[in-house]
Amino acid sequence: MAQSPRTRTVLTLFTARDSVQCHRVRLVLAAKGVSYERVAVDEGKPPEDLTDLNASGTVPTLVDRDLVLYDTAVICEYLDERYPHPPLMPVDPLSRARLRLAMVRIEQEWLPLVATIHAGGRPADTARKRLREALVASVPLFKASKFFLNPEMSLADCLIAPLVWRLPALGVDLAREGKPIVDYGERIFRNPGFARSLTPEEKLLRE
Known part of the structure; x- marks a missing residue:
């Protein structure tokens, strides 16, 4: 699943090594079976790639082509709609x-x-x-x-x-x-x- 942080695929996730919110996004991606590039970010040391995309350098940050998302709930809802199978929210x-x-x-x-x-x-x-x-x-x-x-x-x-x-x-x-x-x-x-x-x-x- 993880690839070189310098080889940008369709989806790139900048993620902490141990974080509930980052783990949350990774679990959504795993549930969807979506391949992505995982870029590990050490606390307090955001890479230049990340700060160029998200000035605050916070994680999780998801990049999908020209789209950059950095609110965890928004990322999860986006992934559920972007990859609708299996659905991760009820219909009603x-x-x-x-x-x-x-x-x-x-x-x-x-x-x-x-x-x-x-x-x-x-x-x-x-x-x-x-x-x-x-x-x-x-x-x-x-x-x-x-x-x-x-x-x-x-x-x-x-x-x-x-x-x-x-x-x-x-x-x-x-x-x-x-x-x-x-x-x-x-x-x-x-x-x-x-x-x-x-x-x-x-x-x-x-x-």
Whole structure:
């Protein structure tokens, strides 16, 4: 999947080596079976190729010919529409809206806790507790269907699965209360597409 960063294919993804949001995009691409050029970006060291395209140098940044996208949710929705098979959102508007609201909530409430844990120090302990409580409180949503609020894998799963993959490395133990979430994660982790979405650094998070 990964190619030389100097040989531009139709799709190029500038991605961090370990990031929930970057992993989210890579999982969408893997689910779609789309070939792309993966350019690994080290934190705080954006390559000139990236800053020429996106002045802020943020990742993920997706390049599709003359189109440059650097908002994660926009990238994922674009890929789902650009490569419609398999679809990663339900057909009916109500289900789509429910999943979109869930993703907004996770981005606004859960991912900042992940960032706080990564930052370390005393606030990290509080963030671990809050993240665990938020996940356990959401167990009924994980039990409602085979995937998150949906019988088929969706863009919401592409956001949630990378987070669940990181829970052991984050020091978040869901214990028996969170078993439905652990089981949910294992169903997705067994998919070959999930394995393809991982960077070498992310594979080590579970070793």
